[in-house]
Amino acid sequence: MSRRAVSANGSQGIPEATIARLPVYLRVLYAFAEQDIPTVSSEELAAAAGVNSAKLRKDLSHLGSYGTRGVGYDVEYLVYQVSRELGLTQDWPVVIVGAGNLGRALANYGGFASRGFRIAAVLDSDPEVVGTQIAGHGVQDVEQMEQVVARHRVSIGVIATPAGTAQAVCDRLVATGVTSILNFAPVVLNVPSGVDVRKVDLSIELQILAFHAQRRSVVRVPQDAEAVGR
Amino acid sequence: MSRRAVSANGSQGIPEATIARLPVYLRVLYAFAEQDIPTVSSEELAAAAGVNSAKLRKDLSHLGSYGTRGVGYDVEYLVYQVSRELGLTQDWPVVIVGAGNLGRALANYGGFASRGFRIAAVLDSDPEVVGTQIAGHGVQDVEQMEQVVARHRVSIGVIATPAGTAQAVCDRLVATGVTSILNFAPVVLNVPSGVDVRKVDLSIELQILAFHAQRRSVVRVPQDAEAVGR
DNA sequence: CCGACTTTGTGCAAACGTTCACAAGGGCGT
């Protein structure tokens, strides 16, 4: 794995683990802002985000020194700083490939269109589906990918196709210049370096839950349940 | 949190990071099995799973010594061992709460019903939706939760409701005895200890992608002397 | 039956992440 990120870059070297939590903090901050709460302490914020307060302070300290000792953090100001750090002050056009059940769910997902992300297009290869409307977007043929990506300057692609076609779609997205991919298909995608892939995988999460559930349920039975012959 | 190896068996005390990768290995192993490939080396398996081979070997070594030096791993045997470790040799009834776009997508998701997981029921609170059919399951009223959980001995619940009702649904699931929860709603769930929650959050993933995309686009001082991967 | 070759399993060290504990710094009441 090329987890090198930014090699020895002093000012911009925010840990990956911190980045993964910033969106959670941001969401919680929005909730505070909606209640017109002007400032929050690291303790309150941490509790709402479900993390340790020391961790939260260290995370925020990576963005700069935006708190006031004895008082806490200004909610509005922090919202802005976190948003800026995450790149949410700009607009991110997104193309969704695959208009099946999942693609439809994604297109209709409210949190999608909000806060910086905008659906540039929904693509599919099924002639039955192309032309139908989903969440206010006409589904276009996947053959339009190149034009759509170029016209809207899309840099983020979401793959919501069956596993079998995911790699081909991915290759094509990459070829058209997409450098960030969110993959919902249950496959390991192969991409050239410089392309960022994140995966969301229901069945992996379920299996992890099953592991822990099983462990919990096997509090007894010290003996191996079955002997396995080879 | 600190659970060291309890003792003796060795099947206890598997690192969390390893557990998160086992489902990926399992998927890749199935792919090899379908091609009737009898054995794989750690190198091949690691490449297919997108990880380092040393990491893969160390991961597998936590389950036991199931490889053969000079040869590799028997695909079928390893499938069985990983499945067993993850608790997939037993059946896991799952209840899905929320039959909106996402709930429907989940219910229709193929990988769901396969390999150990079975949808016990799909619940919703909207009278318009209750009674409709989704993926061969009649949507039941959320008031049936207690009966459904008890009758099917459900221990895994999936929350696919809007954010506003997620915590209430969660509390109710926990009250009925569900101890593993997969949360798709964009909120931080509060649960008593002993309950395992995992979250899947589209907008968090998008924001993480945006962060990296932004960083890439702000390539000031491009002195990538060592940019050529190892 | 033996020696060459291949691949696993693991000791170790470095990188990364988390948590504790407290000094530094700022606001607020008096």
Add this chain to the structure above:
DNA sequence: ACGCCCTTGTGAACGTTTGCACAAAGTCGG
């Protein structure tokens, strides 16, 4: 203006994860 009190920001300790490098252990050809 002063000192008390509160909360941030961070040094240091600790725990976890990764990756290297190699001995151990097995296969296979001759």
